[in-house]
Amino acid sequence: MRAYLALVWAVTRKDLLVEFRTYERLTAMGAFAVLVGVLFNFSIDTAVVRPQDIAAALIWMTIIFGGMLGMGRTFRLEEEDGALAGILQSPIPLHALYLGKVLGNFILLSAMATLVFFVFGLFFRLSFSGNPVVLVAIVGLGVLGFVSLTTLFSAMATRSSMGESLLPVLVFPLLVPVVVYGATATDRLFAGRPVVEVGGNLRMLAAFAIIFTVAGAGLFRFVIEE
């Protein structure tokens, strides 16, 4: 078990190391999040709509669209340099490779989601008086479900002739439960509703994350092998 986790962590560590040398994906996702916040601000007529009322929806859409930007590049480096062949020849089990990639993406996207909450909180003057632990759990589980699917499909998209443009077509229909449960729970927490009201959302987000992380780990080898 320890050895397996070490393998998973080796992949994650490599991805994070590459990322922190270049900041390519984090810069792209971070800039996207802030700029979308600015554009949303200009697109809302505050005389008609209160931005606070739709903030949760905007936050989740920004996380998902911005996330697509970063996640689509998960396997770009491996594909470009022919490094994939090397990884495939190494003795690492493919599900460990997948889980390592998922963990790396999870850390990057969680950082981006945190930024999104701060930026939107600032721009739309949101105040949060609820339980922060529950909010973190909702966002964390939603992000995990999201990356478990996008990591699997980005391997597919990178190796197809359509490239990254294929990713949203494949992933958006499948993400409906994450959006439904994630955004409504965030809405309720910001509106100061009691935590019991989001218990069901938490369970469904957890189920989604578990199902697709396990399925992704099992199916990954059919996507990555020649």
Added chain:
Amino acid sequence: MNEKQIQWSVGVLGALGVATVILLHWMVFFWVPTEATMGVVQRIFYIHVPAWWIAFVGFGLVGLCSAVYLWLGDERLDRAAVAGAEAGMVFTTIGLLTGPLWGRVAWGTWWEWEPRLTSALILWFIYLGYFLVRRSTANPEQGKKFAAVIGIIGVLDIPLIHVSVTWLRSLHPQAVILSAENPMNLDGSMGATIGVGLLAFSLIFASLFLARYAVAGYERELDLRDARLVGAQAVEA
């Protein structure tokens, strides 16, 4: 089945299917009594409901064949999966077109974010991804594996999608035929019409399925022939 038998079955099933569809339309328009509360518009139900049943059979077939294809790697299972997906997409489209026609009269709006309608639309898009991915790889074998993965993920996700959009809101008329509290409470002639609808669409589905299955076989033969040709040219060069 060999090639001749498949061609023959496609023709027979197709002809029977078309005949039954004509019979179905005669029953829907002239034979079956008008439903008391909804009126004439309810007649679309005899086309809408069987179309959905068949669409779900198609989707189930895709999931099942995809999973076993990845497991055993048998070429024929992939052909069955793609045949099921294409035939299923035809009936999903019929269901998606007939639903709003009914909704315009019954709900007063063409589109409503109602759970079954929403799930159906999403199902249609999952099918779309399935076909896109098959065509977007240089190596057809890779495309088949990608498509099978989407088929499996789609089948796992559809119940979650349905639960989530149902939880969000619900307007669709409750299932009347397969409902647990009130099973088969349809009038006899209505039951017969829906049965004929199911038979008609099953026959058409079977015919389309077999035709597509055979075509997938020809496609594979062509691919192999191309590969051999390229190989021979390489040897000559």
